Amino acid sequence: MSSLRNAVKRVTHKERAQPQSRAHLGILEKKKDYRGRAQDYHRKEARIKAIQEKVAMRNPDEFYFGMKNAQVLDGKHRKTLEAKQKEFEADVGLDTVRIMKTQDLGYVRMQKQRDAKKVERLQSSLHFLADNSESKKRKHTIFVESRQVAENFNVAEHFDTLPELAGRTFNRPRKQTVQEIALRASGSGSEVGEARIRGAGYKEMEERKERVQKLERAEAHLVTEKLVQGKGRKRKIKAAENGQPAQYKWRRKRQG
Template sequence: MSSWKNAAKCNQKRHRERRQPSAREHLGALEKKQDYRLRAKDFSTKRKALALLAKRAMEKNPDEFYHHMINSKVKCGEHHEVEKEDEHTPEQVKLMQTQDLKYINMKRTIESNKIKRLQSQLHLIDTADSVSNSHTFFVDDEKEMKNFDVVERLQTHPALLKHRTNRLKITDLENIKMPKVNEKNVEMLKEKRNKSYKELAKRIDREKELTVVQQKMELKRCLIDKKCEKPMRIKAATKNSAPIYKWKYERKK
């Protein structure tokens, strides 16, 4: 019986859709059933979307607000999303993805110790001399004020008045044996000092960046803890600061 059915199916005539007549070939290919189904489905989808938008526009509340209103804007008739500031720098992302909290804390401690050592060597003498400051002297009467001499009062050389950090007295200068210094040595010392100041500035920036990374990683670890309630975020994170969260107060036993 099954062989008879298979033979009947093989003998069935295949019905094919007709082609475009030669007189109408200039109009293009003749639309087939599958083409019509796709076109009808696309038309129906667009019609439903337009009807839904018209309904929303008719029922829209004029006092309605949602955050996307302030997070997007229209430029020259085109809708654009407002670009948000990145919370992390590429260096911070690399550190947080490749290193752990102990490594960050260790590196920050090393940088902090190197900064203290450089500051103890340099003392920031040039900066101290460049900062404007006032030195008040007290006198007994107006006559003494008119005849007041700063060099005589401080008992120093006039060239050392601007040096607040290393202002020697004349008696100390007489007892000091000054070494022979030429211009070449002075330039070498100046260049070495400037190099040390640049190194100090770079290490301070590095220490600040490591501190921010450490704070972000510590906060991330605290937020993962499921035992505590989810805190309220007060301020979002930036490239130069960690986010600020407020936890609910819990009395410890």
């Protein structure tokens, strides 16, 4: 009997479609769609209620030590660089960190010496300075009206010369003179090529000077970090500013 019941074709129950007059509203929502939408709504409602309760019960004097190692960036709590550095040192070990700092310091010093020697060779080849001893003795003092003018003082603009020639202590031609020399030299291809090579040399020398200064600041930071990681009680007397490392003062210790 059961096999006969299965053999008989049954009525196919079709889902009711959206009426033609309401077709602009989209597909007709079914019970399972409503249930999912209702659950999502109540879940969000409960979350908002829990947040409101936390805000209402919040203690303005509440403090955790984790607050000192975190900061809010773009609305998200993130660990500070100091906290990340401490975690890294704890995972790797202080001995390994000191070895890494020593290697970095050696590399920075090597690059600084290499660039400094390159600057000396460029100076001698371009005849930028006649004698280092004489250049140190020469000074050109300019008096201005206020401290603000002194801070914003531009040497090249004041002497009406090129920035590459502003540091010279002698033979500092004006821009008009340089243009006249360039126009006179435009007839000779070799002279123009020589002027271009000289200009490229001055540019490279200035770039290497700036790099030497940056490497000196990096070396100072690495030396300070290496000393801070050493033994002895110390306290910070001045924070890092203007690219210079922080200053520390160590407690005197009796010898012997």
